Amino acid sequence: MSPLEEHTSAHREKFIRRIEKQGAKSVFDIPYENYLRTVLWTAIRDWVVESQSGKCAICDHKATEVHHHDYDEATLLGQRSSGLVGLCARCHELIEFDESRTKRESLQDKRAVFEKLASEFGRLKQEGFRVTVESLKLTINLDFVGNEDFLKFIECSSLAYRFIINPSLRREMKFPLPLGREKLQQNSGVVISLRESGKKMAAIKATPTSIQIKLTKTCVYPFEESLRAFLELDPFIKVIQ
Numbered sequence: 001m002s003p004l005e006e007h008t009s010a011h012r013e014k015f016i017r018r019i020e021k022q023g024a025k026s027v028f029d030i031p032y033e034n035y036l037r038t039v040l041w042t043a044i045r046d047w048v049v050e051s052q053s054g055k056c057a058i059c060d061h062k063a064t065e066v067h068h069h070d071y072d073e074a075t076l077l078g079q080r081s082s083g084l085v086g087l088c089a090r091c092h093e094l095i096e097f098d099e100s101r102t103k104r105e106s107l108q109d110k111r112a113v114f115e116k117l118a119s120e121f122g123r124l125k126q127e128g129f130r131v132t133v134e135s136l137k138l139t140i141n142l143d144f145v146g147n148e149d150f151l152k153f154i155e156c157s158s159l160a161y162r163f164i165i166n167p168s169l170r171r172e173m174k175f176p177l178p179l180g181r182e183k184l185q186q187n188s189g190v191v192i193s194l195r196e197s198g199k200k201m202a203a204i205k206a207t208p209t210s211i212q213i214k215l216t217k218t219c220v221y222p223f224e225e226s227l228r229a230f231l232e233l234d235p236f237i238k239v240i241q
């Protein structure tokens, strides 16, 4: 018995007994949405993510979803793991939807996108996501200067988002605007002010290829230092001096 089979064995038996009671002959006879709500699927999903140490199989970010390369019975019943892969939400979306936001139907097409993204990310690991940081009086600019393919994985707007929600900053800041990844992706700005006094410190504006931080004259917080320290923590980002 494979490790996945063993891990899911009790859940599988229960699942089969239950669907048989409902008059279903196989897993294909129950609606897929119902299948996704079963304890069996949860056990399969958790096992797959755990087997990848919680990391997305493409980009190494946190895996939160499991993608099916195959929907055969052995895969759905947790007897075969080769058709399953743990992904982050972003990579999963890139696989499931094309550029015009239309869902890909063919498993073969999806598999091809998976392979392409995985190989591109392999290259990203080698070359790194290259950025420059420039400081001009009260403005700090960070610009992406690498292969545009890599923006699929780490664009500046998501970097800005991660920078802003960085826990070491959060202790001292509050965010008066509703903050979300989508918002940053729409090229809009976020205002950062001090939690205690409400004094405005900086405005951060991000586009897919740049982050601009405009400090107010009253700001004494070392934003540039914090930004550089934050960038150094990411193994795939290389700051070009």
Ligand SMILES: [Zn+2]
Pocket: 056, 057, 058, 059, 060, 061, 087, 088, 089, 090, 091, 092
């Ligand atoms: Zn990913």
